[in-house]
Amino acid sequence: MRSILALLTVAATAVTLTATPATAASGAVIISNLGEPAWGIGDPRPGDCHDLGPGYHAVINETDGPIVVYSDHACAGEPMLVHAYDRTQYGLHYSFEAMT
Template sequence: MRSIPALLAVAATTLALTATPASAAEGAVIILTAGETPWGIGDPRPGDCHDLGPEFHALVNETDGPIVVFGDRACEGEGTLVHAYDRTQFGLHYSFQALT
């Protein structure tokens, strides 16, 4: 019979070996600007902050996960959730982060 600490050590090692790292959301976030060609950010990784640029007009989330759009360029403060495959328009939002 094994001791509880030994069983916990085995369980922790198994969990560490089978855990998968955070991966990027599959798809692209399309940024639409006033009068310019749309551009996109493909497969954004969770937690990375992406600046939308000064001419930002609208955003299309074509990824398989939600993103948060922020009112500053550093992904700080209150944000607005944009679900997967949703389009939204903003006037005063300047950065976004993928959540998954």
């Protein structure tokens, strides 16, 4: 009986851990265009693709997690990892997604 109870407890814990929704990265990803004011996307959720639209974009990661920036729209093209709190302006990127 104890082994069945232990097995059910482990199974319930596993279901709870896998059912927890992904939390957003705290902070913002700052986007700038040449000649236009910078804007930000706050608390991006992991896996959501953010298409930045047309134009030249510099991306600064001010979140507490890594992001991946892409050289094409819809999170396609050559990916590049940008670490948390990396204030480097990575230019010529058109989409990004948060990793955590």
